[in-house]
Amino acid sequence: MAGVVRTLSRCLLPAEAAHDDRNNEKGRGARERDVDQERKAKRRSREIDAMLAREKRSVRRLVKILLLGAGESGKSTFLKQMRIIHGKEFDxxxxxxxxxxxxxxxxxxxxxxxxxxxxxxxxxxxxxxxxxxxxxxxxxxxxxxxxxxxxxxxxxxxxxxxxxxxxxxxxxxLARKATKGIVEHDFVIKKIPFKMVDVGGQRSQRQKWFQCFDGITSILFMVSSSEYDQVLMEDRRTNRLVESMNIFETIVNNKLFSNVSIILFLNKMDLLVEKVRKISICKHFSDFRGDPHRLEDVQTYLVQCFNRKRRNRSKPLFHHFTTAIDTENIRFVFHAVKDTILQENLKDIMLQ
Known part of the structure; x- marks a missing residue:
């Protein structure tokens, strides 16, 4: 009925009135389109906000572990072990x-x-x-x-x-190939996403470390504990253990990592056991006190050397003696390390 009335009105009213009526209808149509577009824009905005919130929660849950250390310290071997332990087979x-x-x-x-x-x-x-x-x-x-x-x-x-x-x-x-560039591997461990990042440890590769610092949860700093009598391949002069201590000092005292848990892995324990029996550490580290052929004395000394490099010693130095080629050893150690990392990460999330 209303439609009939409008039609009759157009026929009976003057042309100006009919023109105004058409303009009013166009205005209503434009307003309805504007309202519809605004509704769609708000819905899209809510979807984007929800997506960003999900991504933020995901990023906050992501545990990003950076493997650092001098060349041949066992970083790549540790990463291979992570693949083996968590079921990521090699193709x-x-x-x-x-x-x-x-x-x-x-x-x-x-x-x-x-x-x-x-x-x-x-x-x-x-x-x-x-x-x-x-x-x-x-x-x-x-x-x-x-x-x-x-x-x-x-x-x-x-x-x-x-x-x-x-x-x-x-x-x-046991296959040895120097890491060049940045290698990342993703794991899901007990429904928690982990990202492990391995970068080359040779001097020529260390400038790439800075590309990996964003969003780090923890640093596993790896040292070849048995290399107290060896020198770098790069210059044939610098003691390898001294080089590792110097790198550790730079990392552990960097303000960028003030809220990052740094865990020391004194690797190649199997070789250290053999070497301590044969080669005295005193020949290369004159401040060593103790029995140079007693494993416990050498281990204590090594931990003290790295601990002294820390300016802030209010927190304990988390450290483990490891053998990266021993799957069961790494499985056991990483279980303990994982709990430490997750506890520290949970504290950070609660503070955000």
Whole structure:
């Protein structure tokens, strides 16, 4: 009925009145469109706010762990262990890459050992040397380098040399390849997201560390505890343990990490046990007090050295002696470390 009235009105009213009526209808239509668009905009805004809130909660829950330390301290091996322990298997491509790395490791050890030996041989002794060391295994036994992987690969050369050789988990853990750039791995542990970041420890790679500092929950600082008698590959002069202490001092006293839990991993415990029996730490660290061939004395000294580097000692120095190639050892240690990290992270979330 109302529609009929409007139609009759248009016919009977003057043209000006009909024109005004059409304008009013257009105005109502425009207002309705504006209201509809505003409603959609508000709904979209609420959706964006909800998405941002979810992302914020996710970021707050994310546990980001940065692995730091000098080269060859065991960071990459620790990350491999995390993959093994938490069920992230290596695909076929990764296995083939590790196989190539293992071959390269064996060849490099052989070549570097030969080079060092050759420098001290006269022509006469060279002939005897070549005739005496036809078997590569025998060569390794006599000229074993200071590397945890050499002994292992020595015992497994026959298996590694097979045409259909595929690296085992232990082979992968002992394969040595310097990290270049930034390597990240994500894990979900008891419904909590973890991101672990590994960066190269060599001097040339350390400028990349600053790219990883945003949003850090914890730093695992790794040290090769057995290297008290070794020097850096980079300059053949600086003691490796001294280098690690200097890096630790820079990290632990940085204001950026005042609210970040820093946990010290004194790695390569298996090699430290062997070395303490044979090589006195006193020759390289004159301030050592105690029995240089007693493991407990050496361990206490190492912890004290790193603890002294901290300007703020109001909190205890969380530390663990580890063997990164031992899966059960890392499983046990990380269980304890994880609880410490989560407790510290929970405190930070409560304060936000």
């Amino acid at each position: 076929q491509k990764a296995l083939l890459d590790f196989r190539d790395t293992i071959f390269e490791n064996v060849i490099k050890v052989t070549v570097s050992s030969l080079r060092e030996v050759w420098l001290f041989l006269t022509p006469e002794l060279s002939v005897l040397f070549v005739s005496s060391f036809v078997n590569l295994k025998t060569f390794f036994v006599v000229f074993l380098l200071q590397s945890e992987s050499v002994k292992y690969f020595l015992d497994n050369l026959d298996r590694i040399g097979l045409l259909n050789y595929v690296p085992s988990r232990q082979d992968i853990l």
